[in-house]
Amino acid sequence: MDDKIKKDLQQLLDKLWSEPDLKVTMKNSVKGGIKTGGCAVVGGLVGGPPGFAVGAAIGGIYSWKTSDDFKPLPQILREMPPAQLDELIKSVMVILGHLKWETVEGLIDYVMKDIPLKKAITDELKHRVKTLN
Known part of the structure; x- marks a missing residue:
């Protein structure tokens, strides 16, 4: 060719x-979103609005570090x-x-x-x- x-x-x-x-929404992107969202919700429940922000940040970093695929x-x-x-x-x-x-x-x-x-x-x-x- x-x-x-x-x-x-x-x-x-x-x-x-x-x-x-x-x-295309790839399955790894969805997994990362679920991890990030889950951490944000837990952070929000534990620490209110500041906890939500911290949870989202931690979830985003965690998703990034665990999504090599x-x-x-x-x-x-x-x-x-x-x-x-x-x-x-x-x-x-x-x-x-x-x-x-x-x-x-x-x-x-x-x-x-x-x-x-x-x-x-x-x-x-x-x-x-x-x-x-």
Whole structure:
């Protein structure tokens, strides 16, 4: 596969992942939120409003220290085994069909405006990333 196409598609995936309405809630993020929230509640029960703040801070630190598995998408893509990354790129290429682009910016702009295409690529990305966890 052409290295330029691969780099362009990785940039597209990074852009899609950074969209606020498209972020996938990964199970490790939920676990961290539960830990943080639990500590905040306990702190609030024990120490009132100041205890709530202290509990949330302690819970956040605890979640951060115990969640080595959570990684942002660009890091997941960098660390993905080459065969799996190639599978992801090939599946995105199938979704894109015979679309041709001159620049990565043009590709990203086109995909971001084509809602069904954007959703199809995002769904594939979510599926692939979830299978890694």
